[in-house]
Amino acid sequence: MAQSALAISRKTGISAALLVLALIVLALGAVISRAETGAGLGAADWAAIRFTVLQALWSSGLSVLLAVPVARALARRRFFGRGALVTLLGAPFILPVIVAVLGLLAVFGRSGWLNTALEAAGLPAVSIYGFHGVVLAHVFFNMPLATRLLLMGWQNIPSERFRLAAQIRLTPRAMFRAVEWPMLMQVVPGALALVFVICLTSFAVALTLGGGPRATTIELAIYQAFRFDFDLGRAALLSVVQLVLAGGMALLVLRLVPDITLGGGLDRMMPRWDARGGVQRIVDTIVIVLAALFLLVPLVAVVWRGVQGWAQMPAQVYHAAGISIMVAIASIAVLLGLALPMAGWIAARKADGGEAIGLLGLSASPLMIGTGWFIVINPVADPFDFALVVTMLVNAMMALPFALRILVPPMRDAVRQYGRLSLMLDVQGWRLWRVVLLPRLRAPIGYAAGLTGALSMGDLGVIALFADPDRVTLPLQMVRLMGAYRMDAAAGAALLLLALSLGIFWICDKGGRWRAEA
Amino acid sequence: MKYLTFATATLAATTAMAETPELVVYTYDSFVSEWGPGPAIEKAFEEVCACDLRLVGLGDGAALLARLKLEGARSDADVVMGLDTALIAAAQETGLFQETDIVADYALPVEWTDPVFAPYDWGYFAFVHNKDVTPPANFKALGESDLKIVIQDPRSSTPGLGLLMWVKNAYRDEAPAIWEAMADNVVTVTKGWSEAYGLFLEGEADMVLSYTTSPAYHLIAEEDDSKAAAIFDEGHYMQIEVMGRLAGSDQPELAAEFLKFMVSDAAQTILPTTNWMYPAVTPDAGLPKGFETLTVPEKALHVDVQNVPALREEALAEWLKALSQ
The missing domain is CATH 3.40.190.10 (Periplasmic binding protein-like II)
Known part of the structure; x- marks a missing residue:
């Protein structure tokens, strides 16, 4: 039905989707073409698959569940430092894994702050290692992301709705059921699918905090197959398992999204009369403080360690930082070129699993993609010459599902509200984007660009296979420092990485929200 | 005119580079980093070889071998350095390596007789x-x-x-x-x-x-x-880190020369305090100060x-x- 309501060119969107699919399928095909022996899936693999799915379900469920009250509180309150807090919500997610793990351990570890405090109070120590540790870490990484996604959902509710609700004196509970619940039904499934896929491909976090080989994920088995056994057939098989799980979950969940619209408004923000009550205020305050503590204390640990090691950073770290910044900017450009047409295409369709294609890019093991392309490129050219192109493409592909999740809901609203009018006025093609869509989507585009920049900055994914010796990126330089005992200097580099990632995130995000409240 | 001079100079430089033979050595990441042995080894070898040594860092030892298997006989590499005792059998199985004639007075606790791979530290x-x-x-x-x-x-x-x-x-x-x-x-x-x-x-x-x-x-x-x-x-x-030269190398003499260099005094004095391992051949001046406390x-x-x-x-x-x- 919505298909006819707007003349968004479907061609570019479909081409972008096909390109993403082709990049994955090509890599997979290349790996399979070189496979020789290939052991099937054994009992250990099935155990790994079970563990992977179970922890991903728990992690994504908890992340999104906890994000609901936090996003609600943030949507209803205005306070000093709110903007900074919303920006910092991006931080855990973009930290290199090992840095975030060390930050978490500084708080929850055996000699962390929590256990030190417990010991001082004469209480028994708690251990972070185990299934709960894996989930805790994944919630730390992904709850902020889910919060941001839900917060955008709240901001997309037309303020007139709240005004109307206030006029008929809806209680907060009734308000939740009438206005907020339908919005959540639209936003939660996508957020759930996204976090599920992120947790599905977890490897180092799950292993380290899981406390041993019980916490073996599919990604670890893929790594082992590529690196140690060089069993390409097995690696391809496991990659397919991962793709099927992610794609299946995405299709399943995205089907749940109801085909409704929240209606149009005047694109303005309004005070929330419904949230003025004392109890409401106290609950929101407690929720915000708890969430901020959970997220910020480990970050403080990271910053503290970084400040101590800052002076020991060798000059090469700054050089690497420059390269990382360039890669990040280029990746943003590639991403927007892919994501905007795709989002337009998906938004113009009925609500369904079009977004799943984006998620496939994220669920494909970077090692598989890297190896596959290496097999393709190597016979015809020096892989190093393609290092930058491949890195940019892969970074954009990894960020694509985030960008789609951010862009599709507001795009869908814009299409529904202005589609018929645009068609009537014969606003099409580039003018449609410039006059109608882009101004409505400024904030989400800024957020998506910021997230992509930050993700690219911290990415290590395919670098390992294509790393050009003369163009070392910041995360790789940090890993090298750690590999050479220089943990202090590495902590400094991690802080620089955090600052740059947050910086690029803040600039894009702020740019998108400039002169608009968010 | 200025541009012409620049172009000529660039051209001349490119030709000069093309005439200098290039030796490509695949190794692990921490070897090539600025604080690893890489820069010092490169400088010392290029002083004696009249060549361009290109050290390429590729993850760890296992990644190195996986990369080599991916590239097969077409590999650009002349030498692979950084496999260890756990990977040697798998490396030999590839059939990509060529025997070496290195003789050195190894300071290893075990006798080293492998005809293909030579240790450089352990x-x-x-x-x-x-x-x-x-x-x-x-x-x-x-x-x-x-x-x-x-x-x-x-x-x-x-x-x-x-x-x-x-x-x-x-x-x-x-x-x-x-x-x-x-x-x-x-x-x-x-x-x-x-x-x-x-x-x-x-x-x-x-x-x-x-x-x-x-x-x-x-x-x-x-x-x-x-x-x-x-x-x-x-x-x-023990972990013994070894190197070997590839049969498909286009610089076989240079590759052999590099292996010899790596067990020479010049290279062996660099390794202990950059790679933090024991040298395969004890340098003339002995181990660096501090190692005696180990x-x-x-x-x-x-x-x-x-x-x-x-x-x-x-x-x-x-x-x-x-x-x-």
């Missing part, structure tokens, strides 16, 4: 601890103690694989029982060496699997003498490289079973 695996901790005397004592350790996963890390082979080598059929006893000592298992060592330095564990030479880094580079390596009376498994195991354990793959498979299954309960 070390003993060991648990590193802070000196205020009383270390156990062997794996059995460790299993009975309350000491917490961090180890690396043998499925993703070479030191992790080293520990697996160490226990298997020392205890053979008893190895599963040793692992079961140690299961409650293992705080966690990490993807690689860096994560484990980082966790140890953060105080997450009393001991970490590393090398007997690790305390040398803290002593020499950080003037910190608080770290020591625990000596186990079963003996210590504890030295009384017994070196070594597995014939041909037996590694079979032993590894068995040991890995036992390890998974013992630690998954």
Whole structure:
């Protein structure tokens, strides 16, 4: 039905989707073409698959569940430092894994702050290692992301709705059921699918905090197959398992999204009369403080360690930082070129699993993609010459599902509200984007660009296979420092990485929200 | 006119570079980093070879071998440096390597006779601890103690694989029982060496699997003498890092020259304080100051490289079973 309501060119969107699919399928095909022996899936693999799915379900469920009250509180309150807090919500997610793990351990570890405090109070120590540790870490990484996604959902509710609700004196509970619940039904499934896929491909976090080989994920088995056994057939098989799980979950969940619209408004923000009550205020305050503590204390640990090691950073770290910044900017450009047409295409369709294609890019093991392309490129050219192109493409592909999740809901609203009018006025093609869509989507585009920049900055994914010796990126330089005992200097580099990632995130995000409240 | 001069100069430079033979050496990441041996080795070799040495860092030893298998005989590499004893059998199986005629007076605790691969440095695996901790005397004592350790996963890390082979080598059929006893000592298992060592330095564990030479880094580079390596009376498994030249090399003489250079005094004096391992050939001036403080195991354990793959498979299954309960 919505298909006819707007003349968004479907061609570019479909081409972008096909390109993403082709990049994955090509890599997979290349790996399979070189496979020789290939052991099937054994009992250990099935155990790994079970563990992977179970922890991903728990992690994504908890992340999104906890994000609901936090996003609600943030949507209803205005306070000093709110903007900074919303920006910092991006931080855990973009930290290199090992840095975030060390930050978490500084708080929850055996000699962390929590256990030190417990010991001082004469209480028994708690251990972070185990299934709960894996989930805790994944919630730390992904709850902020889910919060941001839900917060955008709240901001997309037309303020007139709240005004109307206030006029008929809806209680907060009734308000939740009438206005907020339908919005959540639209936003939660996508957020759930996204976090599920992120947790599905977890490897180092799950292993380290899981406390041993019980916490073996599919990604670890893929790594082992590529690196140690060089069993390409097995690696391809496991990659397919991962793709099927992610794609299946995405299709399943995205089907749940109801085909409704929240209606149009005047694109303005309004005070929330419904949230003025004392109890409401106290609950929101407690929720915000708890969430901020959970997220910020480990970050403080990271910053503290970084400040101590800052002076020991060798000059090469700054050089690497420059390269990382360039890669990040280029990746943003590639991403927007892919994501905007795709989002337009998906938004113009009925609500369904079009977004799943984006998620496939994220669920494909970077090692598989890297190896596959290496097999393709190597016979015809020096892989190093393609290092930058491949890195940019892969970074954009990894960020694509985030960008789609951010862009599709507001795009869908814009299409529904202005589609018929645009068609009537014969606003099409580039003018449609410039006059109608882009101004409505400024904030989400800024957020998506910021997230992509930050993700690219911290990415290590395919670098390992294509790393050009003369163009070392910041995360790789940090890993090298750690590999050479220089943990202090590495902590400094991690802080620089955090600052740059947050910086690029803040600039894009702020740019998108400039002169608009968010 | 200016442009023309510039263009001519560029052209001349390119021609000059094309005439200088290039030797491509694949190695692991930490070798080529600015604080690793790479820059000094490159400078020293280029002084004597009239060539351009290109060191290419590719992850760790396992990644190096995987890369080589991917490239096959078409590889640009002339020399591969950074495989270890655990990977030699698999490397030989590729048939990509050519025998070497290197003769050197190796300072290894075992006799080295491999015709293809030549060692350039080595070390003993060991648990590193802070000196205020009383270390156990062997794996059995460790299993009975309350000491917490961090180890690396043998499925993703070479030191992790080293520990697996160490226990298997020392205890053979008893190895599963040793692992079961140690299961409650293992705080966690990490993807690689860096994560484990980082966790140890953060105080997450009393001991970490590393090398007997690790305390040398803290002593020499950080003037910190608080770290020591625990000596186990079963003996210590060794990691011998080796290099080999590829049969498909387009610079066979230069490759041979490089291997010789790596066991010469010039290269061997660089390695101990950049790669933090024992040199394969003791330099004329002896080991650097600080190395004499290191504890030295009384017994070196070594597995014939041909037996590694079979032993590894068995040991890995036992390890998974013992630690998954």
